[in-house]
Amino acid sequence: xxxxxxxxxxxxxxxxxxxxxxxxxxxxxxxxxxxxxxxxxxxxxxxxxxxxxxxxxxxxxxxxxxxxxxxxxxxxxxxxxxxxxxxxxxxxxxxxxxxxxxxxxxxxxxxxxxxxxxxxxxxxxxxxxxxxxxxxxxxxxxxxxxxxxxxxxxxxxxxxxxxxxxxxxxxxxxxxxxxxxxxxxxxxxxxxxxxxxxxxxxxxxxxxxxxxxxxxxx
Ligand SMILES: [Zn+2]
Numbered sequence: 001x002x003x004x005x006x007x008x009x010x011x012x013x014x015x016x017x018x019x020x021x022x023x024x025x026x027x028x029x030x031x032x033x034x035x036x037x038x039x040x041x042x043x044x045x046x047x048x049x050x051x052x053x054x055x056x057x058x059x060x061x062x063x064x065x066x067x068x069x070x071x072x073x074x075x076x077x078x079x080x081x082x083x084x085x086x087x088x089x090x091x092x093x094x095x096x097x098x099x100x101x102x103x104x105x106x107x108x109x110x111x112x113x114x115x116x117x118x119x120x121x122x123x124x125x126x127x128x129x130x131x132x133x134x135x136x137x138x139x140x141x142x143x144x145x146x147x148x149x150x151x152x153x154x155x156x157x158x159x160x161x162x163x164x165x166x167x168x169x170x171x172x173x174x175x176x177x178x179x180x181x182x183x184x185x186x187x188x189x190x191x192x193x194x195x196x197x198x199x200x201x202x203x204x205x206x207x208x209x210x211x212x213x214x215x216x217x218x
Contacts, residue, residue: 014038014048066090070117087119098122099132131199138195141188148185152178 013036020041040048070090087093091108098105098118105116105124117123124132159174 014040014045014052016045017041070121070123083119087117091117096129096133099124099129099136105129127202131202134195134199134202138192138199141192141195145185145188145192148181148188151181152185155181 015036015038017039020043038048066089087106091106094105094107094116096105096116097103098116098120100122101118101120103118103120103122105118108115108117114126115123116126116129155174155178159171159178162168162171162174
């Protein structure tokens with residue numbers, strides 16, 4: 001569950017130190033949104049969790065219905081029409097589709113944090129959604145680029161064959177086609193490069209240094 005959901009349910013939040021994480025965006029995004037009770041590297045998480053579960057539990061607070069519902073969906077509860085209506089009460093249906101399952105994504109406003117969640121329970125912050133969409137776009141463009149490169153290769157071969165057989169007019173029309181495909185391929189190559197640069201910038205922005213005190217003890 002998102003740290004914010006835990007917070008609202010009176011839970012203790014522990015976030016992995018982003019400098020220690022394999023994919024730093026997740027803990028870094030969490031740190032950007034809530035002030036967790038603990039920030040520790042992965043190696044210190046087992047002893048910390050062991051210590052925390054031994055501490056006496058505080059006064060139980062009722063869990064907000066929408067937090068509870070989101071947890072139920074995340075556990076893979078079967079989806080009914082009623083569930084879809086509940087999702088409509090939690091958030092707004094967006095035009096975006098889930099990068100994991102292709103389902104509708106609901107936009108869920110959570111204080112200043114906007115999250116996207118499908119009915120299956122895949123959840124993304126707007127930042128991670130943006131990175132996921134860039135990846136989907138990049139994959140789609142890469143497929144188009146591969147197809148165009150194949151078209152260039154084939155048109156070039158057909159042009160050469162036609163020329164060798166003395167069909168100069170057909171040869172030049174294949175050559176023109178090869179050139180047009182090559183131009184389209186170049187513009188897609190540029191788009192992929194721009195996306196890569198954008199993603200690199202976003203990932204650099206998402207890197208947040210852990211709080212000073214924790215870094216010294218960590
Ligand atoms: Zn999904």
